[in-house]
Amino acid sequence: MALAKAINESLRRALESDPKVLIMGEDVGKLGGVFRVTDGLQKDFGEDRVIDTPLAESGIVGTAIGLALRGYRPVVEIQFDGFVFPAYDQIVTQLAKMHARSLGKVKLPVVIRIPYGGGIGAVEHHSESPEALFAHVAGLKVVSPSNAADAYWMMQQAIQSDDPVIYFEPKRRYWDKAEVDAEAIPGPLHAARVVREGTDLTLAAYGPMVKLCQEVADAAAEEGRSLEVVDLRSISPVDFDTVQTSVEKTRRLVVVHEAPVFLGSGAEIAARITERCFYHLEAPVLRVGGYHAPYPPARLEEEYLPDLDRVLDAVDRSLAY
Amino acid sequence: MTESTAARKPRRSAGSKAAGTTGGKAGTTGAKRTRTTRKTGAAAAKGSETELVQLLTPEGERIETAGDSAYAEYAQYVADITPDELRGLYRDMVLTRRFDAEATALQRQGELGLWASLLGQEAAQIGSGRATRDDDYVFPTYREHGVAWCRGVDPTNLLGMFRGVNNGGWDPNSNNFHLYTIVIGSQALHATGYAMGVAKDGADSGVIAYFGDGASSQGDVSEAFNFAAVYNAPVVFFCQNNQWAISESNEKQTRVPLYQRAQGFGFPGVRVDGNDVLASLAVTRWALDRARRGEGPALIEAYTYRMGAHTTSDDPSRYRHDDERAAWEAKDPILRLRRFLESANHADEGFFAELEAESEALGKRVREVVRAMPDPDRFAIFENVYADGHALVDEERARFAAYQASFAEAEGV
Numbered sequence A: 001m002a003l004a005k006a007i008n009e010s011l012r013r014a015l016e017s018d019p020k021v022l023i024m025g026e027d028v029g030k031l032g033g034v035f036r037v038t039d040g041l042q043k044d045f046g047e048d049r050v051i052d053t054p055l056a057e058s059g060i061v062g063t064a065i066g067l068a069l070r071g072y073r074p075v076v077e078i079q080f081d082g083f084v085f086p087a088y089d090q091i092v093t094q095l096a097k098m099h100a101r102s103l104g105k106v107k108l109p110v111v112i113r114i115p116y117g118g119g120i121g122a123v124e125h126h127s128e129s130p131e132a133l134f135a136h137v138a139g140l141k142v143v144s145p146s147n148a149a150d151a152y153w154m155m156q157q158a159i160q161s162d163d164p165v166i167y168f169e170p171k172r173r174y175w176d177k178a179e180v181d182a183e184a185i186p187g188p189l190h191a192a193r194v195v196r197e198g199t200d201l202t203l204a205a206y207g208p209m210v211k212l213c214q215e216v217a218d219a220a221a222e223e224g225r226s227l228e229v230v231d232l233r234s235i236s237p238v239d240f241d242t243v244q245t246s247v248e249k250t251r252r253l254v255v256v257h258e259a260p261v262f263l264g265s266g267a268e269i270a271a272r273i274t275e276r277c278f279y280h281l282e283a284p285v286l287r288v289g290g291y292h293a294p295y296p297p298a299r300l301e302e303e304y305l306p307d308l309d310r311v312l313d314a315v316d317r318s319l320a321y
Numbered sequence B: 001m002t003e004s005t006a007a008r009k010p011r012r013s014a015g016s017k018a019a020g021t022t023g024g025k026a027g028t029t030g031a032k033r034t035r036t037t038r039k040t041g042a043a044a045a046k047g048s049e050t051e052l053v054q055l056l057t058p059e060g061e062r063i064e065t066a067g068d069s070a071y072a073e074y075a076q077y078v079a080d081i082t083p084d085e086l087r088g089l090y091r092d093m094v095l096t097r098r099f100d101a102e103a104t105a106l107q108r109q110g111e112l113g114l115w116a117s118l119l120g121q122e123a124a125q126i127g128s129g130r131a132t133r134d135d136d137y138v139f140p141t142y143r144e145h146g147v148a149w150c151r152g153v154d155p156t157n158l159l160g161m162f163r164g165v166n167n168g169g170w171d172p173n174s175n176n177f178h179l180y181t182i183v184i185g186s187q188a189l190h191a192t193g194y195a196m197g198v199a200k201d202g203a204d205s206g207v208i209a210y211f212g213d214g215a216s217s218q219g220d221v222s223e224a225f226n227f228a229a230v231y232n233a234p235v236v237f238f239c240q241n242n243q244w245a246i247s248e249s250n251e252k253q254t255r256v257p258l259y260q261r262a263q264g265f266g267f268p269g270v271r272v273d274g275n276d277v278l279a280s281l282a283v284t285r286w287a288l289d290r291a292r293r294g295e296g297p298a299l300i301e302a303y304t305y306r307m308g309a310h311t312t313s314d315d316p317s318r319y320r321h322d323d324e325r326a327a328w329e330a331k332d333p334i335l336r337l338r339r340f341l342e343s344a345n346h347a348d349e350g351f352f353a354e355l356e357a358e359s360e361a362l363g364k365r366v367r368e369v370v371r372a373m374p375d376p377d378r379f380a381i382f383e384n385v386y387a388d389g390h391a392l393v394d395e396e397r398a399r400f401a402a403y404q405a406s407f408a409e410a411e412g413v
């Protein structure tokens, strides 16, 4: 099943099992969303459950907060990464803080779905990775699946969470297929997972970069190097224990994400792992990601985005210490 | 419909000094006065003399509302108000003002870090607040102490955030009174979403969102208007136009009278004399009633005046003249109702004396509670950040605990 379809199935299951779950966003109804992630849901659940909204992101998130206060569990779609900013105020000043301000009396089970990341040749504002901006804010949980099975289960868990969850969907992996077992018992939403075992170096990534890191590990294996790949899955919180265990074994860490490296989530991981694993490390933690520049026009995105060679280069640099 | 009737029918004029409270900037006198009526747009050109719903003049006369009075539609909502209820409104306003004065004094004494006074806005708040039912839900901004009073929120709870011991201070669901919202305009959307939920539930509760004239410039307020209209949400937008947004006057916020904005979104807007508690009560009842009947949102612009500073940190002498305040003092909401109660023989000396004593007692209680308010436990920093917990918060709490414990150990040695 494709990743986009897995999210669709997961939303369907949530709509079926809990009458309080609502889908809201621009074009989520008849059209099924610009990526068809909500395809067919309005037809089956009606305009009252799958709500086409006015084109106003602050309005979408602000009213979702009100609906959550009334006992609903809205799942909101932001059409593209670069369009979340009109809603950023509501997310940061209201959604993230209301539980604390009410001393725990108010819960805001709101999921905000954001298709994010590049590699699809889009125009500007359609390829960004703003996850660090959200992970920096206490009160929000930030996750990103890398495959269809995770996409399915992490969406179930995000909707069931009483905390607001920002759910970043790797749009360039929407069409990647994988087995989805709808009967499985999933691990915790915030647990990282070792997706490939190795002994020489750990690659840590999430969302769209996990697949790349697996390809890197394949390529490195041909050169006789054994890389371990950790899929972080969650960006807030980060499952440092799993990363630590891996790094204590391999003694080297390279973090890979599409977002700009500067003050990105890789910086946090590098700092924490350095603190936790100082005496185990054979090399400084290295990061591979975007540059401190606006996301470039499509004809340049291959230069901007981490690719096989850039990650392999970082692997070489780490191993050279 | 209502908006345009209110706007077109001639208001009672002869002999009433209430003309001073009408639209535009009629209330603004003195050297700083700018153009009173903009003739630039059709809406603005309608004239400012015909816009204000009023049932009680500043002199305390009840305005004739029978038959074809311009206000008959609203006035019917208070037609059979009893003397007892009128005394109740008076009591609410007096006690709210007393509480507010006490809080201002406590700030001066260093007991509160900041206070946002509602002085002058009692009628708008008590009138609208008393129009709500228990099952309605209220979304305030940060100055709605009178509305909180009507909702049964213990006034001392309002002081926690101004003292700095919490960021909220009450359970929003125990009185259906949401937490104060500092980011201006945000709560208009929460109210709208909540009202969308009410409609989905098939309930007949109303929702009311408070905000200021300054907040009306925020995109969130316009987005809320639009969502409310599109989904026909049972929400009443209650804008207290107290003439100022810190130092910025109405002219810096809008080119059309605020209540007229509703029309562009497809629901009625009405301007009420916000210093007239009866009119505020009537108009809010009207708006909540139609919301409950499924007729959608309405905007009420309560035309009033913030008599004090914006907050205790503000210095209004930098941007407005004392004579402006003096002009509005003549329209004092409390004095006005007192005059009516007295002239109609609805209240005697005993009532006023008793209220004075009650007011003293409230002041005393507020002082005592605030001074006794404990600082929060230092571990409160880590409480309720997440409903389901978060590994980073747990880690930092543990580290904080170890750090704190190290002092105790050091002292113990």
Ligand SMILES: Cc1ncc(C[n+]2csc(CCOP(=O)(O)OP(=O)(O)O)c2C)c(N)n1
Pocket (backbone or CB within 6 Å): B143, B182, B183, B184, B211, B212, B213, B214, B215, B216, B242, B244, B245, B246, B306, B310
């Ligand atoms: C988004 C935002 N910008 C600025 C402020 C700072 N601020 C607090 S109150 C205020 C003026 C608000 O005026 P108005 O909406 O008319 O309400 P009033 O205080 O007069 O009741 C400003 C600018 C804020 N709280 N929120």
